[in-house]
Amino acid sequence: MELIMKTKHAIRLGLGLSIFALGLSIGSIQADNFHYEIHLTTRLLANAEGRLAALDMNWEYDPQVSAILLEGEDLSPDKAAATLYSKARLIMEDLHVLGYFTQLSLDELPQRIKRVEDYEAKLNEQGGIALRFRLDLETPLAVKGHKLAITLADYDGAALIAYRGSRDITVDAVLQQQCTMPLISEAVVNLPNGHTPTVQTVHLDCT
Numbered sequence: 001m002e003l004i005m006k007t008k009h010a011i012r013l014g015l016g017l018s019i020f021a022l023g024l025s026i027g028s029i030q031a032d033n034f035h036y037e038i039h040l041t042t043r044l045l046a047n048a049e050g051r052l053a054a055l056d057m058n059w060e061y062d063p064q065v066s067a068i069l070l071e072g073e074d075l076s077p078d079k080a081a082a083t084l085y086s087k088a089r090l091i092m093e094d095l096h097v098l099g100y101f102t103q104l105s106l107d108e109l110p111q112r113i114k115r116v117e118d119y120e121a122k123l124n125e126q127g128g129i130a131l132r133f134r135l136d137l138e139t140p141l142a143v144k145g146h147k148l149a150i151t152l153a154d155y156d157g158a159a160l161i162a163y164r165g166s167r168d169i170t171v172d173a174v175l176q177q178q179c180t181m182p183l184i185s186e187a188v189v190n191l192p193n194g195h196t197p198t199v200q201t202v203h204l205d206c207t
Contacts, residue, residue, distance in 0.1 A: 088121035157195025
């Protein structure tokens with residue numbers, strides 16, 4: 001039980017909820033080298049004026065990680081929805097403090113994101129937690145003539161956040177008319193704590 005509680009704490013501080021191929025071992029946890037993955041998809045949403053207004057995020061957590069996060073929770077048919085909503089609320093509180101692990105920039109200038117109010121969680125067919133939430137921009141962006149970048153990273157190195165490919169990023173039609181299709185670049189980052197995560201950045205060229 002002590003190990004489970006320590007692992008839950010590590011996950012929550014590192015991200016909240018994620019899906020990653022997790023090699024979970026007592027040794028790695030005790031050495032504070034706990035890692036977990038988040039596989040995600042993203043849709044870029046436009047408003048009525050054709051400006052980029054929000055990112056619709058879908059994050060999936062590995063069944064092993066999900067089992068740790070849901071240890072002792074009531075997932076009976078009549079309680080599961082409430083349990084998952086409560087878990088999602090705690091996760092979103094953590095992610096707010098961590099900037100949702102998302103940095104959106106226009107021509108290398110960081111853009112501000114509102115506090116998330118729209119979110120939900122459910123279990124996928126594999127038993128992993130699937131978390132959906134919407135990141136609304138404080139100011140919708142006119143992207144035509146600019147370059148857009150979205151970097152997703154946990155700079156503590158615990159959460160390994162990744163798309164499986166560029167097909168996991170989709171764009172509303174009005175934005176497609178203004179920009180190239182999304183491309184993903186990767187860079188290895190050397191962190192002060194010794195972790196070396198691979199960080200992905202999504203690029204859209206709207207010039």
